[in-house]
Amino acid sequence: xxxxxxxxxLALPVLLAGQSAHDPVPDIPLxxxxxESQCAVCHGQDGSGGRGPALNRPTLLKAPDDQSLRRxxxxxxxxxxxxxxxxxxxxVASVAAYVRSLGSVPVEPxxxxxxxxxxxxxxxxxxxxxxxxxxxxAHGPELTAIGAKRNAAxxxxxxxxxxxxxxxxxxxxxxxxxxxxxxxxxxxSEDPFTIQxxxxxxxxxxxxxxxxxKDVRRLLSESSMPAYDEASLPAAELEDLVAYxxxxxxxxx
Amino acid sequence: xxxxxxxxxxWIWPSVTWCQKPVPYSRILEAPLKEPGSxxxxxxxxxxxxxxxxxxxxxxxxxxxxxxxxxxxxxxRTEVSPIVADGVMYITAPNQAAALDLRTxxxxxxxxxxxxxxxQSIGFSRVNRGPAILDDxxxxxxxxxxxxxxxxxxxxxxxxxxxxxYKPGYSMTLAPLAVKDKVIVGLSGGEAGIRGFIDAYxxxxxxxxxxxxxxxxxxxxxxxTWSGDSWKTGGGSTWVTGSYDPSLNLLYWGVGNPGPDxxxxxxxxxxxxxxxxxxxxxxxxxxxxxxxxxxxxxHDWDATHVPVLIDAEIRGRMRKLVVNPNxxxxxxxxxxxxxxxxxxxPYAKQTWAKGLDDRGRxxxxxxxxxxxxxxLVWPSLNGATVWFSPSYSPQTKLxxxxxxxxxxxxxxxxxxxxxGTFFAGGGERRISAKEQWGALRALEATTGKLxxxxxxxxPPWAGxxxxxxxxxxxxxxxxxxxxxxxxxxxxxxDFQAGGQVSSNPISFEIxxxxxxxxxxxxxxxxxGL
Numbered sequence: 001x002x003x004x005x006x007x008x009x010l011a012l013p014v015l016l017a018g019q020s021a022h023d024p025v026p027d028i029p030l031x032x033x034x035x036e037s038q039c040a041v042c043h044g045q046d047g048s049g050g051r052g053p054a055l056n057r058p059t060l061l062k063a064p065d066d067q068s069l070r071r072x073x074x075x076x077x078x079x080x081x082x083x084x085x086x087x088x089x090x091x092v093a094s095v096a097a098y099v100r101s102l103g104s105v106p107v108e109p110x111x112x113x114x115x116x117x118x119x120x121x122x123x124x125x126x127x128x129x130x131x132x133x134x135x136x137x138a139h140g141p142e143l144t145a146i147g148a149k150r151n152a153a154x155x156x157x158x159x160x161x162x163x164x165x166x167x168x169x170x171x172x173x174x175x176x177x178x179x180x181x182x183x184x185x186x187x188x189s190e191d192p193f194t195i196q197x198x199x200x201x202x203x204x205x206x207x208x209x210x211x212x213x214k215d216v217r218r219l220l221s222e223s224s225m226p227a228y229d230e231a232s233l234p235a236a237e238l239e240d241l242v243a244y245x246x247x248x249x250x251x252x253x
Numbered sequence: 254x255x256x257x258x259x260x261x262x263x264w265i266w267p268s269v270t271w272c273q274k275p276v277p278y279s280r281i282l283e284a285p286l287k288e289p290g291s292x293x294x295x296x297x298x299x300x301x302x303x304x305x306x307x308x309x310x311x312x313x314x315x316x317x318x319x320x321x322x323x324x325x326x327x328x329x330r331t332e333v334s335p336i337v338a339d340g341v342m343y344i345t346a347p348n349q350a351a352a353l354d355l356r357t358x359x360x361x362x363x364x365x366x367x368x369x370x371x372x373q374s375i376g377f378s379r380v381n382r383g384p385a386i387l388d389d390x391x392x393x394x395x396x397x398x399x400x401x402x403x404x405x406x407x408x409x410x411x412x413x414x415x416x417x418x419y420k421p422g423y424s425m426t427l428a429p430l431a432v433k434d435k436v437i438v439g440l441s442g443g444e445a446g447i448r449g450f451i452d453a454y455x456x457x458x459x460x461x462x463x464x465x466x467x468x469x470x471x472x473x474x475x476x477x478t479w480s481g482d483s484w485k486t487g488g489g490s491t492w493v494t495g496s497y498d499p500s501l502n503l504l505y506w507g508v509g510n511p512g513p514d515x516x517x518x519x520x521x522x523x524x525x526x527x528x529x530x531x532x533x534x535x536x537x538x539x540x541x542x543x544x545x546x547x548x549x550x551x552h553d554w555d556a557t558h559v560p561v562l563i564d565a566e567i568r569g570r571m572r573k574l575v576v577n578p579n580x581x582x583x584x585x586x587x588x589x590x591x592x593x594x595x596x597x598x599p600y601a602k603q604t605w606a607k608g609l610d611d612r613g614r615x616x617x618x619x620x621x622x623x624x625x626x627x628x629l630v631w632p633s634l635n636g637a638t639v640w641f642s643p644s645y646s647p648q649t650k651l652x653x654x655x656x657x658x659x660x661x662x663x664x665x666x667x668x669x670x671x672x673g674t675f676f677a678g679g680g681e682r683r684i685s686a687k688e689q690w691g692a693l694r695a696l697e698a699t700t701g702k703l704x705x706x707x708x709x710x711x712p713p714w715a716g717x718x719x720x721x722x723x724x725x726x727x728x729x730x731x732x733x734x735x736x737x738x739x740x741x742x743x744x745x746x747d748f749q750a751g752g753q754v755s756s757n758p759i760s761f762e763i764x765x766x767x768x769x770x771x772x773x774x775x776x777x778x779x780x781g782l
Contacts (some may be wrong), residue, residue: 040679
């Protein structure tokens with residue numbers, strides 16, 4: 001009897017953490033310390049990548065679930081990634097939990113109403129440029145998991161002032177051909193000799209050799225997304241919209 | 254009768270078999286003059302020039318270059334710089350080598366040595382940068398730290414010698430350097446707390462001729478530049494092929510970063526001979542001189558570059574020089590007989606030093622060390638340039654260097670030494686990709702002064718070749734393989750290879766016609782007119 005009682009107490013914290021009895025309880029601050037001292041060499045101090053891939057994203061292609069992530073850390077991913085065989089099971093679990101935390105914005109309490117926000121999204125024409133769960137048009141970034149990638153403050157700023165921080169791979173450029181034709185669009189690819197863009201006017205694809213161009217201007221302070229100010233999107237609607245976007249965490253709706 | 258033979262010779266052309274002749278030291282030494290159509294050592298010549306004396310491909314006809322053949326490596330991205338001799342191209346991949354028919358790229362033989370299941374690359378990719386050739390053998394350095402001699406004609410193993418134990422983190426990725434009767438190799442492992450060295454082995458037997466430790470032991474000069482026992486795990490890798498001056502009989506070799514990389518608290522002192530060039534007697538391995546570019550480095554700025562040896566007039570006097578665009582963003586001109594610092598200046602953006610003093614030591618900007626909260630410094634840990642080769646053209650007297658313009662926030666963390674694991678003590682976060690760029694820069698060889706630059710879309714990983722046809726060849730991360738006018742930097746030809754170029758170009762002849770070879774991702778392309 002006494003023995004059972006002791007086992008019950010020992011098992012309690014494990015059960016509370018939602019783990020099976022064999023799983024160690026991850027310690028995220030410990031995982032962070034190990035990551036920054038040993039993993040950051042290749043994956044960047046904040047997990048944004050370097051020689052190794054970026055890890056600050058909701059889905060890791062080579063480690064889609066916790067078990068595969070722990071295995072990747074402990075045993076490595078041949079041929080490039082060494083395994084951290086020197087770490088204990090608990091340390092591996094802690095690094096894995098920390099890596100997971102890098103790729104997912106924690107759920108925050110928001111004052112807006114996501115149901116109303118969805119209506120705002122529809123009524124303001126957001127879907128004419130963005131795709132959620134396959135619905136909409138693909139001018140701008142795909143938003144199905146935007147709530148896991150970006151926090152509310154970032155989303156507010158991105159709607160009010162989209163040029164403040166441009167989305168990856170959405171640099172606006174304006175080119176002028178030797179014949180004087182000007183085309184403005186999103187840069188799709190560029191190397192020292194050629195540039196490819198999709199024009200903002202009709203969404204058509206263009207490819208140029210740079211020696212056929214008079215000028216290539218990078219519009220670093222512009223975004224192809226319109227800025228929604230107080231007049232076009234009152235504060236209450238903005239909060240509802242942000243609350244809706246925050247619910248988009250990649251899963252089926 | 255004569256014409257009959259001529260016709261007959263033409264007719265049998267496709268079935269001509271090449272004679273794989275021995276490649277004695279004298280051939281390598283004299284190749285630039287006597288057989289410019291061969292490429293017999295990593296940099297083309299012992300002086301580290303990566304310059305081809307061939308001049309069939311010129312500024313006027315380079316636009317006609319096209320792919321003659323391609324070879325696909327079985328594994329990942331290649332950093333190979335091939336060797337070409339007597340109608341055969343010799344290439345390597347990690348623990349692999351092959352001889353290819355120079356006309357077609359078809360394999361004549363292949364060799365492979367298994368990578369042990371418990372082998373790990375700590376802090377670098379699984380790559381190999383090429384073989385060395387000497388006499389009747391091809392020499393390959395393996396990931397698991399064996400130097401292997403292969404029969405030139407068949408690829409069969411003649412001997413294999415263990416250079417180091419891979420388990421604590423030693424590895425080899427470089428092309429060996431064959432000099433006289435010896436083969437010289439260096440090591441990777443600067444992020445694993447190794448104690449680096451340079452080794453020479455007799456080509457005939459595989460017996461070790463000498464070893465030079467890049468971290469001096471107790472009682473040796475330089476050991477006092479390491480506090481406590483920190484020398485034991487001091488790093489000082491030697492993972493890029495060196496150069497050689499036959500007249501001085503000196504080997505020049507670059508030494509990597511101290512360990513742990515970003516936390517110097519427990520290795521106080523200058524940490525010799527990390528981040529230095531060392532000049533060694535090629536027969537004995539004895540140190541003649543050293544020059545340390547980055548004393549007590551905390552940014553991972555290995556000086557593992559190909560030393561470029563040139564003779565030029567400095568302040569009215571002909572001098573034997575070694576020049577180097579360094580990872581730390583400064584260009585250096587040294588006397589290669591003595592190591593005396595003669596000139597230096599930044600050739601890329603840097604924020605860590607106010608300049609160099611009259612002995613070439615950096616005058617530090619305070620507060621640029623990695624820190625707990627992060628310190629923004631240019632250049633990033635991969636530096637203003639890295640392992641890939643610069644080129645020197647004796648025609649233009651310019652040094653061409655692929656230059657990276659990237660800053661990073663450097664972090665310092667604890668580092669605990671456990672053999673076979675990372676011993677780094679931090680890391681970096683690079684500035685946004687939008688702010689990163691690169692350039693192929695042409696620098697005046699005796700000063701480092703910028704003469705022209707060709708702007709690149711992102712920080713490059715490709716080496717440079719210059720040719721007597723007045724051209725410079727290199728590649729980009731976006732997959733371009735290109736040629737510029739060596740005098741002006743004007744682009745004259747480019748080819749989209751479909752993958753990042755992170756290797757070194759070479760040039761050679763096939764049937765008397767000049768060709769260029771450069772790999773992109775895992776495909777080696779051979780171009781000709």
